[in-house]
Amino acid sequence: MHSVLLNATSRAKPFAPFEENETSTKERTWKREEIVVIFVVLPFFQPCKAVSTLGRNRIECSSKHIFIFPKNMSIDHRGGGGVLNHEQPHSSSFLSLFKSALYVWHSFVRCVGVYAFVQIGKTIVIYKKKYPxxxxxxxxxxxxxxxxxxxxxxxxxxxxxxxxxxxxxxxxxxxxxxxxxxxxxxxxxxxxxxxxxxxxxxxxxxxxxxxxxxxxxxxxxxxxxxxxxxxxxxxxxxxxxxxxxxxxxxxxxxxxxxxxxxxxxxxxxxxxxxxxxxxxxxxxxxxxxxxxxxxxxxxxxxxxxxxxxxxxxxxxxxxxxxxxxxxxxxxxxDAKLVREHKNDITKWFEVSTTVVKLPKPVHYYALFGATVGTDTCIAIYDGKRYEVEHKYTTFVDVQSRETQPRLDLTHLAKTLNALEEDDGIKRNFKWEVAGVTDTGPLLRLHDLSASARLTKAERYQHPDQRKINPSSIPQSAFLETVKSYLTFGQKEMARYAKINPLAGREVDCVGDGSGYLRGKNWTWKETQTLNANVDWSAWDRERTSA
Structure with a gap:
């Protein structure tokens, strides 16, 4: 294992990815491949083209080319052209030595060239494979x-x-x-x-x-x-x-x-x-x-x-x-705490919502980890502390699954405020939520005092890093109201989309036949149009008459 030193606090330079040690087997394999390639390519580098045959035993050589002298071959000086004759038995020891040295040198250069060719090719292949x-x-x-x-x-x-x-x-x-x-x-x-x-x-x-x-x-x-x-x-x-x-x-x-x-x-x-x-x-x-x-x-x-x-x-x-x-x-x-209360996690798939009941607020990563596959989280904490939040999954376009268009929670906040006042006690708290195009609309009970109101940066922080005010609404009534609101809103949007097809959509908005919208890549224009055509007064009448 390579040991690489990186200390961010001392502002050391970042290290590059270390190279894994190749096994000796791979090295031996490459050597065998190189040897095979050398022997295969070697015949093509023979200098035969530098030699022309004049007869059965006579070969003409050009002084411009290097060639291998055969054994028992001497130079025939007749004709002055430099002709080799196999029939001449006499050759000087110097010429024989020169021919041998020339043969060895040429073979060496040839092998080095082939080996270099193989190495260059191997390097290119390895580099392309490693950095494609x-x-x-x-x-x-x-x-x-x-x-x-x-x-x-x-x-x-x-x-x-x-x-x-x-x-x-x-x-x-x-x-x-x-x-x-x-x-x-x-x-x-x-x-x-x-x-x-x-x-x-x-x-x-x-x-x-x-x-x-x-x-x-x-x-x-x-x-x-x-x-x-x-x-x-x-x-x-x-x-x-x-x-x-x-x-x-x-x-x-x-x-x-x-x-x-x-x-x-x-x-x-x-x-x-x-x-x-x-x-x-x-x-x-x-x-x-x-x-x-x-x-x-x-x-x-x-x-x-x-x-x-x-x-x-x-x-x-x-x-x-x-x-x-x-x-x-x-x-x-916190994830362990959520798993310990796994039986208190409920998914309302028809409205793409997850209800998570916990004794105390936790880190977002642990909380939303229990809501995978849905787009709205209802967090219920001990002491009648509640929060409803649209996740970031409906602020962007996700492709792994179909989603529902975001439902504006403004009217739900008004309804919850009315329920808070029903207890006959005037309280300095108010349910508030950002608009539908916010990165993550968070419906929560705000303290109206100026010093206690949360900024956007504070709302963005994890639930365990902000104060969650207790509500006077019983938990069962709160959940019943929220579920009724989400169900009515989604069905109303589906009804409107069925009567007034959304221009440019390539999906069946009511494809699952359940009366709820499903689709991908909802635009903000579509979302705002659908929300604008929900008749919340009908929901108010339905809720009060129940």
Missing amino acids: YKRVVRGWVPWSGSEHAEDVLVVDCTHAKNKTITHHKGSSTPREVKVGDTSTENVLHAIKTRHRFTTKRGKVSRVTCDHFDIDGLISVFSVLHPNDAVKYEEILVEAARIGDFREFEHVNVVAPASVKALRLCSYINQVEKERFNLPFVGDEKENCLLKYKHFLEYFKGYVVACGTCDVDRIHEEFELTMEGEEEFSKVLR
Whole structure:
């Protein structure tokens, strides 16, 4: 095992991927192949073309060519042309020695040439096999939303003019590239299929992104280091999913690649928090520039470390100081807590929602890990503390499964506020939620005092890092109200889509016949149109009459 020193705190240079030791068997195999090739090619290098036959025993030689003198051959000086005659038995010892030396020298040069030819060919084959994807993008550049540059590739965000590879809605990403759930998957697919954006044909030499997050970082890294990205594809794709969708899949089976990817995500999160700032804090443009400069310098070494050995052996095998151990351990503890309450996890597949009941708030990676396959999470904590959140999976276009269009939760917030006031006690709390186009609309009970209201950065943080206020609504009534709201809304949108087919859609919006919408690549225009045609007054009448 090669020992590679990398200490990020001392700003050591990142290490390159170490080479695996080839076995002696492979070395012997190559030697045997070389010998076979030499003996096969050797006859074609015989200098027979430099010699012309004049007769049965007479051969003419040209002074411009080197040739092998046969044994018992002497020079016939008759005619002055330099003719070799087998019949002349007398030859000087000097000439014989010269002929022998010349033969040995020519054979040596010939063998060296063949061996060099074989070695060059072998080197080319090995290099092509090890590095099949040529790096055409040479560097990262800061984001410029207005600049139109033919040689700039935009990843994990949209741009009105430049070449783009992302999973975001409304982007100009080519259809043949948009095959994954994350931008990282789309970029890697473009690399492996040698799409024009990742080859010389695309005339791309720079890459950019308008924000910093795990999926964006890995997308940029993959474009800059295509061979390393493909080599560690499984871990990088899983890390992008954990980072973007916050889904550390752990409830049933924990895959080794998921654990390694979680370790990589924990490193990125901790370094971002300790050395720079949290997302949505400060000048995003300036912070983005500093973060990319730092991580692109050191990230490759950590990818190799996580991809090469078990996470608990990284420090000893690589002598590596890798931040993130604290968050990594916390996610594993919280995931264990979620699994202990596995029987309290309920999935409402008809409305793509998961209900998770826990004694206390946990890390997002552990919480959303129990919601894989659905798009809305209802978290129920002890003390009548509730949160409802639309996941990031409906903010972007995922290709692995069909989704439902996002349902606006604004009217649900009004209904819950009315239920809160029914207890006859005036309280300084209010249910609030962001609009349907927010990255992750979070419906929660806010404290209306100015000092207690959460900023977007605080809402983005993990549930265990923010205060969740208790509600006066009983748990059963809360769940019944939310489920009724989601069911009514989805059915109303399906009814409208059936009467008024959505222009340009290539899927059957009511394909499963259940009365709920299913499809891929929902546009914001479609989502807003469907929500605008839901008659919530009918739901109010239905709820109050029940």
